Amino acid sequence: MIVASWNCRGAGNRCFPRTVKDIVYKLQIDVLCLMETRISGTRADGVIRKLGFSNWIRLEASGFARGIWVLWNEDSMHVDYICSSTQIIHCKIVDVKHNESFFATFVYGETSPQKRIPLWLSLKAIAEATEEAWLVIGDFNTFLDTTDKMGGSLANHGAMENFADCIREVELFALPIEGEKFTIIVVNDGQRTPQGKYSKRLFRYQSAWSLEESFKEVVYSSWDNVEWCEGARKFEKAALSWNDTVVGNIMKKKKQVIHRLEGIDRVRQNNVNGCNGETGTPNSSMLPLRYSTEDNELKRFKMIMGTGSRTRRS
Template identity: 25%
Template sequence: MIICSWNIRGLNQYYKIKELDSFLKKNKIDLVGYYETRVKVNKASKIQWKFGHEWVFITNYNYAENGRIWVGWKTAKVDVQAVYTNEQVIHCQVQDKNTTFSSYITFVYGKHTVADRRPLWEQLREIKGTINTPWLILGDFNNILHVEDRLNGAPVHHIEMQDFQQCLDDIEVGQLTYTAIGTVYMPPECSDHAPILINTKVHRAAGKRPYRLLTGYAIFSIVRKLKILEEHTRELHKTYSAAEMRIQGLKEQLKITQEALNEDHFNQHLIEEEKALLLQIEMWDNIHEKILRQKSRATWIHSGDKNSKYFFAQLKSRQSRNTVKCIFNEQNQKLTDPALIQQEFQIFFLNLLGQAAPVMPGNMDEDGMPIQNPPVAVGEEAAGAGYAAAIQPPPLIGNSSVSMEAVRLRLFPYSLTGEATAWLDDLPSGSITT
């Protein structure tokens, strides 16, 4: 399992969503903690959906308006149970489904003042008293342990670090370093905070699929106009056809610049160069996204309706999305077995709609004993009698919270009751022919 922790510094722009999605896939991350997303609660689900249906997220919107902490994981590989949540902490129990790895992980995003962070230190001490198993704390504490850790900011006084240092001593944890086993600090890329990766397995990077330009056909009557247009669009094509290669080149330059900036933090030329490269990457990412959208439409037009591998791949994807993989019953138990899911649906609708009454109402004598059903009509009266019986629904017994009239109207929207039934009975035999 690979765990990531990253202060993303805003996740509302498409550029950052795309970069983050690419980062997750490239590094094969299974569990991630995001901080300072700046996403409103009404937009959170839409943005989370863009990472794919395999990802599930928990947040702390109940305690923080802008969702200060997001924790996401792949349900096929990781099992995560939230234990404790507030505006500065999401504390979870994590189990890797493919290995024996199990640990408590606390995702932290501390507030910006000394007084506001003091409840955080007390919460960490309380969590320490409840566990005696491996514990990993990840996040942005908005605090430092040593004066020399401050870069490009106002000087820090010792009093500001004292609470943090004392908390780490009390909970008996140490700082992860560059040389720690399984710990990798990545370049900041689209943020000004570096992500950290905790590796529990070896991964191999997969090569990217080559870009293919799909051409169409030209109608003979407009060939000449297309030839004229070709002269004006040739340079445009040269500029934008290699968008993916341009983005890759810009990322390589950004990586080199950030590595140099890591050695010389106050180099103004490198700082300006990093900003310019980030703007260039954002612009070309948007251009590449438009190209991919046009390419996807062309692919569907060309292969979508054919009996091809592409068609069946789309069909399987849609069937997978429409599959009920798990439900929770009334006891809040999670059911994943298809047979148990089917049984739970049957029980639910049986309780909702009820069962057929064994005896028709009115077919009882004075002592409450059932009377044998009247004989079935024959001859010309059979059509009218049979039709009347068909449109009079049998009574149901079951859920008392649902009225009998509501059940009838839901199951038999065109049924006749009351005076309408009497009217039908008074009609001459054979008068209804359709």
């Protein structure tokens, strides 16, 4: 059985359902908890129905913050709701295939140390009432050791002590980490501005890349015999470099193609207006031989950019 949690930082993106389905399929997840979904009500219901799960428990988001979803398929798992608060969902999970059960508390802690105090009290109360196996999983918005954090603001040692005290009192222990310790990737091209600060270059995958044969080698070489996160970092750097040298500026290329096609259309219109003989057929010898090639190129760029053309068709 695999139970997973993910702070998705918003579930409203139209690509989100497909992303979740891919993760669930690849990792064979049985119970999934999504945190900080930032949507609620009928919109949340609509997104959840696209994720491929038959059952769910939802803790509503507060405005554009918070939100906890627990999702599973009833044919293989039973999840019985017990209680919840603004920071937890507590339930009992039964593995139907193996006839095993345990308690699980899914956590999304407040960002403020003061507001996390009710979370520690809730966990202590649950511990006193629980004698069976108990899993606590999620995002506590704090950590036990400074090595568990990379970058950002300085560590709040008082908040760390509160977390450690709670873990010790309820007699929980941390599961060992396998694979990458940090899974959040920030892309930075390493260039400094005149003010001495690093400038960030956001990474965006371009559909045009998949049309280039040489792009396959960029993908293969990035993930060759490395962990996924390390491969992702290598891919981002390699793809940006490859894009600069091979693809170039797609919008600029598109404008150039459209400009050429507009000129070709003007020639075609003139030829149509000056027909040969009584049949009314245009003088084909006057038509640009490059028209077919240019038209295919325009179609390629229309597919890439998802926009219409300003050129006319007779």
